């Protein structure tokens with residue numbers, strides 16, 4: 345008998361959500377999560393917690409709608425409280441081209457069931473006091489979107505997994521996946537050399553997914569990109585709540601946090617690297633663009649800076665599914681900066697895939713085979729990435 349029916353490598357929000365949903369559908373006694381550090385200590389612990397339904401791809405919209413619904417009803421599903429607040433999500437632009445894309449995007453999103461409104465510059469000034477709106481053309485606003493607390497969500501999922509009988513092993517680093525002569529996954533090998541057998545293996549290692557798959561000769565283009573977040577000290581007269589607001593032209597974003605402001609972004613095009621250390625002096629790079637859009641941030645003291653790795657793919661969509669030629673080997677990673685908000689839906693999809701039941705969302709656009717076949721993905725790339 346195998347050591348586990350399913351081994352999930354990685355105890356971030358994706359691995360935990362997958363374990364929880366699998367435990368609802370099959371013998372929970374056989375589901376093991378192996379996490380090299382502490383559960384929830386990876387990229388998930390660095391996330392801002394934004395939850396939005398504005399995307400250009402139907403798949404991402406459907407993942408977001410399903411996930412947002414589950415964040416809203418979290419307590420009844422998983423227990424605990426992820427502190428989901430519907431502060432709204434706003435994209436703004438001063439560019440004619442981006443304005444046309446936002447308008448076209450809003451039309452598509454409405455077709456897919458998203459309630460999105462177009463805001464004029466005067467409406468934008470009322471919605472986000474403190475934002476310079478003179479040059480803006482338009483904004484798209486989703487009032488029901490918002491934010492949750494990644495630490496609280498992970499802790500709640502960890503407890504839900506334990507209650508459901510999932511085995512969570514911390515300090516268990518996986519060195520490689522074991523593959524049988526027929527190509528099927530047969531388990532994993534831990535860093536100390538211990539082999540563990542399993543009928544199925546799910547690799548959910550966030551930005552560290554590609555190095556693990558490389559140990560068995562698989563190249564999946566999930567690349568680590570540094571993302572840094574800054575928190576100011578108290579900023580008198582800054583509104584206690586504004587929507588999570590993204591300047592699409594520069595990729596900068598901000599939201600209120602008590603009497604302070606949290607901001608970041610503008611680092612979409614940095615070179616891939618596994619260095620996730622905070623670099624406080626990088627704030628200089630945001631300089632003029634930040635102050636131009638939110639003039640008050642120029643005078644705000646920065647009291648906290650933290651950074652993590654976003655797990656980006658060439659088309660900015662996640663990688664979810666069974667690897668071609670390797671039955672029983674699944675990937676759930678590469679969510680390109682959307683993994684926190686998509687985790688509830690991804691868990692459901694993974695459980696459906698593993699049990700051969702219908703998926704709640706058509707996840708064919710996320711299949712890992714799209715990269716192994718070297719398809720050109722530029723036309724289908726997600727456009728709402730910042």
Ligand SMILES: Cc1cc2nc3c(=O)[nH]c(=O)nc-3n(C[C@H](O)[C@H](O)[C@H](O)COP(=O)(O)OP(=O)(O)OC[C@H]3O[C@@H](n4cnc5c(N)ncnc54)[C@H](O)[C@@H]3O)c2cc1C
Nearest residue numbers: 354356358380386387388392393394518550652683684685
């Ligand atoms: C600064 C920042 C802000 C972000 N903001 C948002 C946001 O607002 N909204 C949003 O949706 N997303 C956001 N993201 C992205 C989000 O954090 C990720 O998409 C999400 O957390 C990915 O979850 P995960 O479980 O795949 O990865 P992780 O949380 O990284 O989990 C993977 C786990 O695998 C473990 N692991 C790795 N290799 C091994 C191994 N060999 N053996 C055993 N364990 C291993 C790691 O220790 C880690 O705990 C942000 C990311 C950053 C960096």
